[in-house]
Amino acid sequence: MDGAAIPPLAPELRAEIADLYAEYGDVLDAGEYERWTALFTQHCLYLVIPRENHERGLPLATVRAESRGMLEDRVHAIRQTQMFVPRWIRHLIGAPRILRHEDGVVAARASYAVFETQPDQLTRVLNVGRYEDEIVRDDGRLRFRRKLCVFDSILIPTSLVLPI
Amino acid sequence: MDGAAIPPLAPELRAEIADLYAEYGDVLDAGEYERWTALFTQHCLYLVIPRENHERGLPLATVRAESRGMLEDRVHAIRQTQMFVPRWIRHLIGAPRILRHEDGVVAARASYAVFETQPDQLTRVLNVGRYEDEIVRDDGRLRFRRKLCVFDSILIPTSLVLPI
Amino acid sequence: MDGAAIPPLAPELRAEIADLYAEYGDVLDAGEYERWTALFTQHCLYLVIPRENHERGLPLATVRAESRGMLEDRVHAIRQTQMFVPRWIRHLIGAPRILRHEDGVVAARASYAVFETQPDQLTRVLNVGRYEDEIVRDDGRLRFRRKLCVFDSILIPTSLVLPI
Numbered sequence: 186m187d188g189a190a191i192p193p194l195a196p197e198l199r200a201e202i203a204d205l206y207a208e209y210g211d212v213l214d215a216g217e218y219e220r221w222t223a224l225f226t227q228h229c230l231y232l233v234i235p236r237e238n239h240e241r242g243l244p245l246a247t248v249r250a251e252s253r254g255m256l257e258d259r260v261h262a263i264r265q266t267q268m269f270v271p272r273w274i275r276h277l278i279g280a281p282r283i284l285r286h287e288d289g290v291v292a293a294r295a296s297y298a299v300f301e302t303q304p305d306q307l308t309r310v311l312n313v314g315r316y317e318d319e320i321v322r323d324d325g326r327l328r329f330r331r332k333l334c335v336f337d338s339i340l341i342p343t344s345l346v347l348p349i
Numbered sequence: 350m351d352g353a354a355i356p357p358l359a360p361e362l363r364a365e366i367a368d369l370y371a372e373y374g375d376v377l378d379a380g381e382y383e384r385w386t387a388l389f390t391q392h393c394l395y396l397v398i399p400r401e402n403h404e405r406g407l408p409l410a411t412v413r414a415e416s417r418g419m420l421e422d423r424v425h426a427i428r429q430t431q432m433f434v435p436r437w438i439r440h441l442i443g444a445p446r447i448l449r450h451e452d453g454v455v456a457a458r459a460s461y462a463v464f465e466t467q468p469d470q471l472t473r474v475l476n477v478g479r480y481e482d483e484i485v486r487d488d489g490r491l492r493f494r495r496k497l498c499v500f501d502s503i504l505i506p507t508s509l510v511l512p513i
Numbered sequence: 514m515d516g517a518a519i520p521p522l523a524p525e526l527r528a529e530i531a532d533l534y535a536e537y538g539d540v541l542d543a544g545e546y547e548r549w550t551a552l553f554t555q556h557c558l559y560l561v562i563p564r565e566n567h568e569r570g571l572p573l574a575t576v577r578a579e580s581r582g583m584l585e586d587r588v589h590a591i592r593q594t595q596m597f598v599p600r601w602i603r604h605l606i607g608a609p610r611i612l613r614h615e616d617g618v619v620a621a622r623a624s625y626a627v628f629e630t631q632p633d634q635l636t637r638v639l640n641v642g643r644y645e646d647e648i649v650r651d652d653g654r655l656r657f658r659r660k661l662c663v664f665d666s667i668l669i670p671t672s673l674v675l676p677i
Binding site: 193194196199236277279280281282283294295296297298310312313314315337338339340 | 524525528529531532534535536538539542601603604605606608626628630632633634635636637638
């Protein structure tokens with residue numbers, strides 16, 4: 186985990202990684218969920234998991250998807266429930282910290298904050314935490330083959346219907 | 350809107366764009382409003398607009414300025430009202446997502462969160478949303494020729510006196 | 514303070530500075546405080562100071578450390594008090610704005626927001642403000658020789674036990 190020990194990434198790769206995170210937050214906030222699923226490899230792991238469980242090694246996650254197909258199922262469910270509870274979501278994602286770059290896999294972490302706005306309400310903090318990611322080149326572009334959304338609060342103001 | 354299809358920007362231009370956003374937030378939070386207006390071209394469009402209006406194509410904006418001169422007028426008004434309602438503003442701006450780069454114009458989007466602190470109060474979320482920007486080189490440096498601040502909440506805790 | 518007047522940094526140095534900030538937030542949020550102290554030079558200045566005091570030139574700071582040893586003492590104190598008030602901390606740090614690069618010293622500023630989560634509570638904004646930093650190369654890597662955490666709110670929801 187010592188950042189100083191990692192050989193520097195090529196500038197083009199750094200730029201692509203930054204762009205991947207910017208795109209990730211942007212498509213989610215725009216509700217472009219089909220574009221969101223396209224940011225994952227076909228075989229992938231997507232977990233939304235409380236920090237406490239994650240640090241204790243407990244596998245119990247709030248959301249678990251083990252393929253892009255499962256993410257697409259999730260999007261289908263969102264499309265059906267969204268009309269009942271309208272809300273806007275806003276991601277702020279910190280600059281990723283590169284932990285490893287081996288065998289074509291970049292391991293990175295990034296802090297995130299998600300804000301939620303419901304109609305006629307003030308914006309509030311919905312969820313903050315850390316992405317723990319593995320990124321690979323797949324079919325011409327970078328994608329997540331593993332994304333853990335490790336969130337700090339067990340208590341959340343509304344159910345986590347929308348992706349983090 | 351597919352990030353993968355855009356030819357990569359030159360590293361120097363990427364750096365300049367990142368610096369423009371960093372400077373934008375920094376001068377606003379420092380109350381250096383004259384420096385803020387200098388980040389726009391003489392002919393420009395600056396809108397602060399609720400997301401709902403923007404997505405429905407309604408032109409009704411909370412703030413509208415169509416030139417740097419109008420932004421300067423706004424700064425003049427701020428200087429006169431500020432003494433009555435002291436507060437600190439703090440911008441967090443996500444990494445910009447580049448959408449297009451054509452004919453000398455960079456189209457970019459970035460999430461932002463603005464926090465507000467009034468004397469003897471806790472800091473709170475004032476406004477979150479997305480910048481939708483067009484950036485050009487003008488008189489030796491990058492400037493915004495168009496900046497839309499599309500904000501998520503119709504309800505805001507205080508009047509939007511200060512620029513977003 | 515005019516960003517346009519600064520000669521562009523070498524891309525490698527820009528990348529290293531970005532990585533320093535990413536590492537700074539990440540080690541704090543992970544509670545890796547020994548790694549945090551290693552991000553400072555032996556002789557350093559670390560201040561957590563209200564914006565109002567800082568702008569008036571008042572030296573009164575909430576936290577003051579004048580060497581890495583004093584930071585290590587602080588970590589020791591945190592280790593002893595942490596068990597009584599468990600909480601998670603989450604940093605979001607904006608892209609740094611480079612102000613100067615002279616004689617091997619980079620002066621930079623960055624906005625930050627720190628969120629706090631206590632057990633069985635919603636996440637809330639703990640502290641927002643601006644880092645005012647001086648960065649040098651020291652023993653093979655970049656470190657802070659000066660870091661001011663200038664925060665916007667005098668009122669904070671809990672005591673600032675953990676580093677900002």
